[in-house]
Amino acid sequence: MGEKRALLTDRWFIDQVTAVTQQFLRSLPDRGASDTPGPSRTNAGPDALTARAARLSAERARLEEEEAALQADVERLNHAHLPHPGPPSPRPVPAAGPGLDAETLTLAEAGRIRRAYKITEAALPRLVLEAAEDGRDASAIARDLAVTPSYVYRILRERVRYTWRVDVLTDKTWAERGTGHAVVDRALGSKAALAEKVLAETAAPHPARVLVWEGRRTADEDAAHTLTRPEPGP
Template structure:
């Protein structure tokens, strides 16, 4: 046998997967890398890569796996339960599955505004969307306000498809939101529902009859937010609904004055006020305090 074609002195165990570090160490241990050992090294590396790719392709998490993870996360309300969940996930989820889930979560995060807008266009109330997503109603409303164009496109696409959700949403939006409103008192909830009935009656009437629905009742139901300027963006600090007889601009200034007493720093504050149930449209008031 040619001395340049001799077998390497070290050996590999059949059936065992070697890391790239182990392979490099074994290669370095050889005083001279022969043609045969060079070929063996490359073949082993190719086989290991194939095994990793095959394992990743056949370990995609199922819908049941994802649902179980979500349920486990929802139930982990204490530190002890979260520790148990972490242990279970580490034992049950492979590295390949974890990578797939992580990338899927990033994709869902990117598409979340469109997902929320489409659900809203189909008539689902913001609080119900929040419940299904496991988030808050204020978060959903903020997404809808920041993505009005996407929402309009979702409504338009449903209309084009022959589904009349768009018209239904426009006529009953206030009634739907009033039924699920997070009112702080029963009196506020009752006033909001009364306003919603007026809203629906007005929008079912002829366009030239009556005045604006906000003028039908002395007590106006409103949804308002306080935001703080952070760089080039407005960060929402609070979002609430209430009833008031105060004109929108004066109401916004009062809310800003109260917020300035508790807010530290000198960053500009902003208050936007919408008619209750119309937070996806133009605000009744938009006041900034510098």
């Protein structure tokens, strides 16, 4: 229950519940008046009382259904940002390309394309470096990613992709603890700085070590940098 709910959503829910409650109270008959003209309520027969009880029961059930629907709407709005399974969109978002028409683009489609664009932009340096590791030339990479060759050359010149692995010493044997990769600025000592950062963030018992490779991971002896954290002293 520690989740902080949006003030607008809570305010809307409170207003709706208040409206439903007031509607329910207005639906109750005045205690000082009878349901129908004629004899007083105390003199109403069993049939009248049964009919009145049925009406109140139906009204209560209807209000309970409305309250449940309102609560479901609140939960849906509060968790709209979370991914959840559901029926497919009635209008699928087209992939950005030559057939995309700006005149018919919807707000939802534009939002999804913009979000996808930001993710793609963040991934471009890694994709360029991985493609270069596969032996693709700059012009082919630029064509596949719809960027200029100069952009590809700049990434290859200024950025580097490292693969790292963390080991811990168990029974005098190094055992793998975790792996990962990082794209960083190409600079003197960048692989050493990465190893320091990874080892500092690794909650591993002493001793531990980090091996760093430029590009893909290969044999341990081919690691570009190795950093070992020694056992603590007595």
